[in-house]
Every structure is written in C-alpha cells, then in structure tokens.
Amino acid sequence: MNNRVKTLTETALLISGVNPKKCMKCGKCSGTCPSYDKMEYHPHQFVSMVEKGQIEKLMNSASIYYCLSCMACVERCPRGVEPGKLVEAVRLMKIRQQDANHKNGNDIARIADENVPQQLLMAAMRKYRK
Amino acid sequence: MSVTNPNWKPKIVAFCCNWCSYAGADLAGSGRMSYPADVKIIRVPCSCRVNPMFILRAFERGADGVIICGCHPGDCHYTSGNYYARRRLTMLFSMLDYLGIERGRTRVEWVSAAEGAKFSKTMNEFVETITNLGENRKLGDIRCKKS
Amino acid sequence: MQKIGVFVCWCGSNIAGTVDVEAVAEALKSVPGVVYSVSYQYMCSAAGQKLITDAINEYKLDGIVVASCSPRMHENTFRKTAEAAGLNPYMVEIANIREQCSWIHKDKEEGTKKAIVLAKAAVAKLKNDKPLKAGTSQVTKRALVIGGGIAGIQTALDVADAGYEVDIVEQRPTIGGRMAQLDKTFPTLDCSACILTPKMVEASQNEKINIISYAKVEKVSGFVGSFKATIRKKARFVDETKCTGCSLCMQKCPSKKGKDEFNMNMNNRPAIYIPFAQAIPNVAVIDPEQCIKLKTGKCGLCEKVCAAGAINYKMEDELIEREYGAIVVATGFKPIDPSPLNEYGYAENADVVTSLELERLMNAAGPTKGTLLRPSDGKHPHEIVFIQCVGSRCDENTERGKPYCSKICCMYTAKHAMLIRDKYPDTNVHVFYIDVRTPGKNFDEFYRRAVEQYGVDYIKGMVGKVAKEGDKLMVRGSDLINNQQVEIAADLVVLATAIEPDPSARSIGTMLTASMDTNDFFTEAHAKLRPVESPTAGIFLSGVAQGPKDVPETVAQASAAASKVIGLLAKDHLVTNPCVAESNELMCNGCSQCEKVCPYGAITYIEKEVRGPGVREVRRIAQVNPAVCQGCGACTVACPSGAMDLKGFSNKQIMAEVDQICL
Numbered sequence: 001m002n003n004r005v006k007t008l009t010e011t012a013l014l015i016s017g018v019n020p021k022k023c024m025k026c027g028k029c030s031g032t033c034p035s036y037d038k039m040e041y042h043p044h045q046f047v048s049m050v051e052k053g054q055i056e057k058l059m060n061s062a063s064i065y066y067c068l069s070c071m072a073c074v075e076r077c078p079r080g081v082e083p084g085k086l087v088e089a090v091r092l093m094k095i096r097q098q099d100a101n102h103k104n105g106n107d108i109a110r111i112a113d114e115n116v117p118q119q120l121l122m123a124a125m126r127k128y129r130k
Numbered sequence: 131m132s133v134t135n136p137n138w139k140p141k142i143v144a145f146c147c148n149w150c151s152y153a154g155a156d157l158a159g160s161g162r163m164s165y166p167a168d169v170k171i172i173r174v175p176c177s178c179r180v181n182p183m184f185i186l187r188a189f190e191r192g193a194d195g196v197i198i199c200g201c202h203p204g205d206c207h208y209t210s211g212n213y214y215a216r217r218r219l220t221m222l223f224s225m226l227d228y229l230g231i232e233r234g235r236t237r238v239e240w241v242s243a244a245e246g247a248k249f250s251k252t253m254n255e256f257v258e259t260i261t262n263l264g265e266n267r268k269l270g271d272i273r274c275k276k277s
Numbered sequence: 278m279q280k281i282g283v284f285v286c287w288c289g290s291n292i293a294g295t296v297d298v299e300a301v302a303e304a305l306k307s308v309p310g311v312v313y314s315v316s317y318q319y320m321c322s323a324a325g326q327k328l329i330t331d332a333i334n335e336y337k338l339d340g341i342v343v344a345s346c347s348p349r350m351h352e353n354t355f356r357k358t359a360e361a362a363g364l365n366p367y368m369v370e371i372a373n374i375r376e377q378c379s380w381i382h383k384d385k386e387e388g389t390k391k392a393i394v395l396a397k398a399a400v401a402k403l404k405n406d407k408p409l410k411a412g413t414s415q416v417t418k419r420a421l422v423i424g425g426g427i428a429g430i431q432t433a434l435d436v437a438d439a440g441y442e443v444d445i446v447e448q449r450p451t452i453g454g455r456m457a458q459l460d461k462t463f464p465t466l467d468c469s470a471c472i473l474t475p476k477m478v479e480a481s482q483n484e485k486i487n488i489i490s491y492a493k494v495e496k497v498s499g500f501v502g503s504f505k506a507t508i509r510k511k512a513r514f515v516d517e518t519k520c521t522g523c524s525l526c527m528q529k530c531p532s533k534k535g536k537d538e539f540n541m542n543m544n545n546r547p548a549i550y551i552p553f554a555q556a557i558p559n560v561a562v563i564d565p566e567q568c569i570k571l572k573t574g575k576c577g578l579c580e581k582v583c584a585a586g587a588i589n590y591k592m593e594d595e596l597i598e599r600e601y602g603a604i605v606v607a608t609g610f611k612p613i614d615p616s617p618l619n620e621y622g623y624a625e626n627a628d629v630v631t632s633l634e635l636e637r638l639m640n641a642a643g644p645t646k647g648t649l650l651r652p653s654d655g656k657h658p659h660e661i662v663f664i665q666c667v668g669s670r671c672d673e674n675t676e677r678g679k680p681y682c683s684k685i686c687c688m689y690t691a692k693h694a695m696l697i698r699d700k701y702p703d704t705n706v707h708v709f710y711i712d713v714r715t716p717g718k719n720f721d722e723f724y725r726r727a728v729e730q731y732g733v734d735y736i737k738g739m740v741g742k743v744a745k746e747g748d749k750l751m752v753r754g755s756d757l758i759n760n761q762q763v764e765i766a767a768d769l770v771v772l773a774t775a776i777e778p779d780p781s782a783r784s785i786g787t788m789l790t791a792s793m794d795t796n797d798f799f800t801e802a803h804a805k806l807r808p809v810e811s812p813t814a815g816i817f818l819s820g821v822a823q824g825p826k827d828v829p830e831t832v833a834q835a836s837a838a839a840s841k842v843i844g845l846l847a848k849d850h851l852v853t854n855p856c857v858a859e860s861n862e863l864m865c866n867g868c869s870q871c872e873k874v875c876p877y878g879a880i881t882y883i884e885k886e887v888r889g890p891g892v893r894e895v896r897r898i899a900q901v902n903p904a905v906c907q908g909c910g911a912c913t914v915a916c917p918s919g920a921m922d923l924k925g926f927s928n929k930q931i932m933a934e935v936d937q938i939c940l
Contacts, residue, residue, distance in 0.1 A: 032741020
C-alpha cells in the first residue's frame with residue numbers, strides 16, 4: 001500500500017469511525033439496501049474495499065451518490081460495522097476534494113440571514129473548509 | 131503531582147482471588163494479553179481474605195497503587211466472600227482518602243475466570259491511572275525509605 | 278535458618294523466551310535462606326522432578342520454591358514430588374512466572390526483573406510456611422443430576438450402571454428435554470423419539486435412578502462429597518403412584534385453552550394434561566393457572582372420571598432434603614425468542630417460524646399431525662426460505678443476539694431442507710447462509726447431500742428484510758457470489774435461531790457457586806483438559822449447560838461427566854484442604870464476630886481453660902471445624918483481636934509477600 005492510499009484509508013476510517021475488520025462478510029447490509037440495483041459497488045463491497053485500501057475506486061464511482069443514507073445497513077449489521085457511515089465518509093472525502101464545492105468561511109456569514117432555513121445552513125457548514 | 135524521578139515506575143500490588151480473578155489473570159497470560167510488568171499479583175483464596183492491614187502495609191512499604199480483584203457479585207466460590215470484601219474495602223478506601231491516598235490508587239474490580247481480556251484491560255487502565263497520579267508519598271514508612 | 282531450594286523452569290521457550298531464567302536462578306542464590314537454586318528446561322518432566330527430589334535429599338531442604346507456570350497447573354505435581362522426597366507437601370510455593378510474567382511481557386529485561394521479584398516473594402512466603410496435614414471427609418454415595426434431558430438421562434444411566442444411587446431433578450412434568458421435541462436427528466435422520474424414549478424408559482425402570490419431575494433444586498449447601506440439597510417438588514394435583522396415564526381426564530377437561538408448551542405454544546391443551554404420549558413419568562399434571570376447579574372451586578370433572586382416584590386438588594408442594602456426594606449440572610438450553618430482535622417479521626407474521634417450531638410442525642405428534650402446513654392458513658407451503666445465524670455470531674456491543682456460534686443450526690437446517698425436499702418434492706427450499714459449518718463425522722457429506730441430491734438452493738448472503746405482501750412473504754437478501762440482490766416470494770420463512778442456556782441455569786450456578794461465563798454457560802475447570810468438571814469441586818457439567826452441542830456430543834460429554842462422578846463416588850474418603858482457618862486460643866476473646874461471617878457454619882464456641890504466660894482461666898473461645906471450613910478467610914479479617922488466621926495463607930505469609938513486592 002503506498003502512502004497516498006494509506007492516508008486515504010485512514011481518513012475514511014477516521015471520518016466514519018468504522019472498523020471494517022469486524023465484518024464477517026454475511027452480506028446482510030447488501031440484503032437490506034434499497035438502492036442495491038443502482039449501485040456499482042454494494043454496501044458489503046464498500047466495507048471490504050475500504051479494508052483493502054481501494055478507496056479511490058469508490059470515490060470515483062457513482063455508487064456513493066446512490067446511497068440514500070437510510071442507514072438500514074447500520075441498523076441491521078450483526079457485527080456493528082455500520083457500512084452506511086463508511087459510504088458517507090467516502091462521499092465526504094470526494095466533496096472535500098472538489099474545492100469548488102467548498103464554501104469560504106466568509107460566504108457562510110453572507111448567506112446566513114434570518115430567512116435562511118436551518119437545513120441549508122447545515123449543508124453550507126458541511127461544505128465549509130478552513 | 132509531578133514525577134521527579136524519570137526512572138520512576140509504579141509499584142502495584144494486585145490481590146486476586148484464587149477462583150475467579152487469578153484464573154482470569156492466567157487466562158490473560160495464556161491469551162498473551164499484555165499489561166505492564168509493574169503489576170505483581172498475590173494469590174489469596176478469596177477477596178474477603180484481603181485484610182485491610184495488607185493494603186495499609188503495601189502503602190507503608192511504598193506501593194503506589196493496590197487493586198483487589200474478586201469474583202462477580204453472586205458468583206463467589208465461597209458464596210458471600212466478595213460482599214464482605216466490598217463492604218470492608220469501601221470503608222477502608224474512604225479512610226485512605228482522608229489520609230491523603232487518592233481514590234484512584236485503590237480499586238476493587240470483579241473479574242471472572244473467563245474474563246482474561248477484562249483483566250488485562252483493567253490492569254492497563256489502573257497502571258495508567260497510577261502513572262498519572264505519580265509516586266505515592268503518603269503513608270510511607272520513612273524507616274523503609276531507601277536514599 | 279531454613280534451607281530453601283529454588284527451581285526455575287524454562288518451560289521450553291515459553292518462559293525462557295522472555296525471562297532470563299539463569300539470571301533468575303542466579304539472583305535467587307543471594308537470598309538469605311536459599312541454599313540451592315537452579316534452572317531447568319522442563320521442571321514438570323520426570324527428569325525435572327528428579328532434580329527436585331535429589332536436591333531435597335542432598336541439601337536437606339525444608340522448603341522449595343518452583344518458579345514456573347500457574348499454580349493452577351502444576352502445584353499438585355510439585356507437592357507430590359516434594360511429598361515423595363519426604364518433604365511436607367505444603368512446604369512448596371509456586372512463583373507464577375509464565376502466565377503472569379513471560380507470556381504477557383515482551384521486554385526480556387523487564388520480564389526477568391519481574392520474575393525475580395515474584396520468585397523472591399514466593400521465598401518470603403515460604404519462610405513463613407508451616408507443615409500442614411490434610412484431613413479426610415466422608416463421601417455420600419449418591420449423585421444429583423439437575424436436568425432430565427438427554428444429557429441428564431445419559432449421565433444418570435451411566436452412574437447407576439456403576440451401582441450408585443442417582444436422583445434426576447427435572448423442572449418440567451416429564452423427562453426428555455429438548456430432544457423429545459425434535460422430529461428427526463442428523464446426520465442419520467433417525468426419529469428422535471425412537472432413540473430417546475427407550476433411554477427414558479430405561480432410566481425410569483432402573484432401580485438406582487429416582488426421577489423427581491416437576492421439581493426444582495431450591496438450596497444447596499455443603500461441599501464435595503457431602504452436599505445437602507433441598508428440592509421443591511411442585512404440586513401436580515395428581516397422585517403419581519395412582520395415575521395410570523389413561524388420559525381420560527384430558528378428554529373430559531372443559532378448560533382446553535392452555536398453550537401447549539411441548540408444541541411451542543402452537544396449539545392448545547387441556548388444564549389437566551400429559552405433555553406427550555411417551556412422557557415419563559406417564560402421569561397427568563394440572564396447570565393451576567388454568568384449572569377451573571383450582572381457580573373457582575367449581576368443576577371437579579377430572580376427579581369424577583378418574584377411575585384410579587388419583588386426583589387431589591389439595592396437594593401441596595413437597596420439600597425433599599437429601600445428601601449427595603456429587604452434583605451434575607445438565608440444565609440444557611432453549612432457543613432464543615427472536616421477537617425482541619425486531620427482525621425478519623417474526624413477531625408480525627405467523628408464517629415466520631423458528632426451527633424448533635418447524636420441528637413440531639413436521640412431527641407426527643405435532644399440531645399439524647406431521648403434515649407441513651403454514652400456521653396462518655393451513656396451506657401447503659411451496660416456497661420455503663431458511664435464514665441461518667439468527668441471533669448468533671453478533672457483535673457483543675450490539676444488542677442483536679449472542680456473540681457465539683450456536684453450532685447446531687447449520688446441520689439442523691440442512692436436515693430440515695432435506696426432509697422437506699424429500700417429502701414434498703414440489704417445494705423449493707432456499708437457505709441463506711453466512712458460512713456452512715459442518716465439522717463432525719459425516720456432517721459435511723450430509724450437507725453436500727442436501728445440495729447435490731435434494732437440490733436445496735444455498736445462497737451465500739444474508740436476508741435484510743422480510744415483509745408480508747398478500748399471502749406471500751417477500752424475502753429480500755443478497756447473493757454475494759452472484760453479486761446481486763435476490764427477492765423471493767416465500768410461503769414460509771424459518772429462522773435458525775441461536776440457542777442460549779436455560780433460564781434456570783443462572784440461579785443454579787449461583788446456588789452451586791459454580792462459575793459461568795458472560796453468556797451464562799457453565800465454565801469448565803480447564804478449557805481443554807477438564808471439560809466436564811466445574812472449577813468447584815464435586816460439580817460436573819453435562820450437555821449444553823457447558824456450551825452449544827449436538828446430540829452425539831452431548832451424550833459423549835454426559836458419559837464423561839458420569840465417569841468423573843463414579844470416580845468420586847468410588848472413594849470412601851476425600852482428602853480435605855488443610856488450608857483452613859485456625860483460632861489462636863490465647864488471643865481469642867470469644868466475641869462471636871467470626872461466626873457471623875462464616876458461610877459454612879464451621880465456627881463454634883467452647884468454654885475452655887486457657888493456659889498461657891500469665892493467663893490461666895476458663896474462657897469462651899472460637900473453634901473451627903476443619904472438616905467443614907473451606908478456607909475462604911472471611912473470619913480472619915472479621916476477627917478484631919487477630920486471633921483467627923488462615924493456614925497456608927496466613928497474615929504473616931501475605932505480609933511477607935507484600936513487603937517483598939514493594940521493596
């Protein structure tokens with residue numbers, strides 16, 4: 001594993017707080033996933049690919065956008081692996097990489113007036129990078 | 131408390147009951163679950179055999195922490211020994227606290243014969259606590275102090 | 278000055294790998310009192326023991342320290358060695374430098390230092406050791422078996438075969454246990470009842486076996502060789518000696534809405550009932566919660582129809598007190614209830630059943646008389662889905678089930694699938710599995726037969742969702758091999774539920790002070806070498822009470838437990854532990870503190886003339902009965918005057934250890 005892959009894997013694990021080694025490869029996450037057919041990589045593959053350090057493949061796949069974040073896989077997993085959080089993490093890493101998607105700290109203050117819905121503000125905060 | 135001596139290593143006495151915790155410690159050993167060598171175990175038949183005198187003596191002779199391990203409540207090999215231990219030691223610890231031996235230096239933990247991992251985890255935690263507390267200077271017998 | 282020998286064991290590389298054993302032996306030479314110190318590859322080997330014997334004779338040693346593995350392993354070995362060499366066996370101390378030193382430390386310097394301290398502490402303790410003499414105690418030649426399933430029955434039969442009396446205490450109205458509920462058994466597909474009932478009959482006809490059914494052990498006191506148990510025999514309201522088992526009362530009973538526990542509550546039974554046709558004892562029992570006569574005082578139909586006059590509404594619980602030399606725990610298991618898991622729609626759909634429920638649905642004595650019908654509408658299912666590992670192999674920190682593998686599910690699911698395909702070839706059977714675990718004689722062949730000959734569809738993957746759609750159950754799961762999600766419209770879904778210890782096990786474990794693991798399975802004295810004994814002397818383990826097992830394994834373990842029981846009962850006397858409490862009469866003031874904390878009632882008080890320096894008077898003093906005392910030491914701490922001490926673990930000995938460690 002080269003350094004870049006290693007750091008990517010570490011970032012994904014750090015953001016998600018998931019330990020993919022706990023997975024016993026039962027596939028219950030994929031059995032429960034409502035977006036299964038749309039995905040190129042399925043929830044159980046996410047776990048195993050992160051473990052094997054194939055994060056870049058995941059980041060470049062459309063699968064990360066098909067995840068509904070319904071967290072059914074997190075709810076069902078008998079080993080407490082929480083694949084959904086891993087998908088979220090990889091998605092977040094992708095978003096952070098595309099700088100255009102980030103807000104400047106000053107931008108947030110500009111859009112944050114009383115009429116802005118809370119939800120939008122939260123979304124903006126997510127994209128904010130120091 | 132600041133640690134003055136950089137080579138200082140804590141001295142920790144662990145009293146383990148023969149039936150549960152000592153066996154738990156053995157299991158930790160056969161499972162190679164490591165904990166610092168600062169912990170030295172004394173085997174007693176039951177946690178209720180631990181006389182408060184032993185603990186006082188340990189602190190007097192320079193121990194930095196004392197931990198007593200017994201069977202889980204209800205699982206004592208001698209039916210009720212760990213209950214006696216719990217009651218006696220609660221009293222003792224509050225007295226020691228009054229004398230300046232911090233609460234963190236004394237601990238009672240229930241470890242069964244099947245809980246090797248818990249034994250090792252407990253010991254790691256305890257050593258860490260004691261290391262943070264530093265050297266125990268209270269209650270030491272000055273006659274035993276080495277210069 | 279004492280003459281002490283120190284023997285440091287290498288244990289191959291187990292100790293020598295992280296502890297410089299020669300340095301330890303060298304360091305110990307300078308300890309006052311030590312006249313001989315040596316290290317050797319394997320102290321427990323014949324050559325190692327000879328080394329000890331020779332040293333004892335040559336140096337006239339009066340105590341030895343062996344720095345080796347845990348005293349729980351070889352303390353007895355070295356005591357016997359010492360005894361053979363003419364040394365008192367209690368003048369032996371073990372320094373545990375393997376489990377508690379070499380195996381847990383990686384740094385050799387640190388390990389060596391610690392080993393030296395531990396060995397020195399053992400020497401310090403040894404200096405305060407006194408020769409002890411073990412006493413003896415009687416053995417009551419009768420065994421108690423708790424649980425009357427196949428494990429309990431087999432143990433009882435084997436013990437009775439050796440000529441000893443055995444009592445089986447069973448909590449249900451009949452013996453037979455879980456095996457009686459099974460339809461067929463793998464891997465030979467024998468009918469379970471056909472192989473179990475002859476054993477049940479054999480047990481009931483054996484003169485040495487006394488079956489106490491519908492009863493529970495309420496209290497146990499005493500120790501190995503002489504336990505005293507109180508057994509509560511619940512009121513059956515039917516005289517066991519009179520009832521002929523004609524079942525006329527069952528037909529006439531007007532209160533027929535009771536849940537049939539034997540058939541997993543899938544059909545109803547009358548208030549007076551015999552659990553199943555081959556029940557032993559074949560005697561009716563009245564459910565007091567359901568009986569009209571017992572609840573309202575009106576009815577009494579069964580009494581009228583009973584030709585034998587066996588019905589007695591005034592019957593009360595009976596307490597039986599007996600002494601036993603050994604106790605066998607054969608409490609067995611129950612399948613977990615999957616409803617709290619909130620998965621697979623078990624709680625919502627009648628057609629999602631557990632494997633044991635399916636077992637009853639396929640049995641000729643079951644609610645459907647052996648024809649496989651759906652519980653919801655009584656139709657034949659044509660599409661059946663089995664889900665494996667339900668509630669097994671879950672992470673301990675999630676609340677989705679048990680962390681262990683239940684061991685039997687893979688095989689019984691293969692059995693069910695095979696039987697269904699055999700009997701109803703028009704039915705499709707799908708099995709969702711994580712791993713198929715079939716380690717056992719003819720087990721994997723059996724599983725392969727289900728796939729290859731019977732065409733059972735095994736799908737690698739788990740089910741995520743079971744939802745009702747019309748009269749079908751939509752099962753959605755993943756097929757990891759074909760990398761696709763599959764959806765099956767099933768008629769019946771069978772959950773291979775995990776098994777857990779019987780709920781009564783926990784209280785029995787506490788009563789017997791027999792240790793249990795976090796899952797409530799009984800712990801064995803040694804995981805590999807003493808698998809049928811509890812660490813508590815005189816308590817033996819049989820069957821699933823110790824861990825998940827199938828029938829052949831259970832029977833093997835039951836017989837192993839029986840052989841251990843026989844070995845114990847064959848002795849007339851047991852050597853007692855000499856490490857008991859002792860009161861110093863000169864210091865005792867008869868305050869009675871020690872008596873209050875003694876869990877065994879081993880302490881009594883006598884008026885005795887005490888003679889000592891400057892003392893000569895009749896005083897009330899404590900006296901310990903060494904045959905009853907188990908040596909816990911509770912009294913030694915309670916004693917305000919310090920008169921009470923524990924032999925083998927005396928105040929002086931432990932203080933010496935503390936001093937040495939803190940030095």
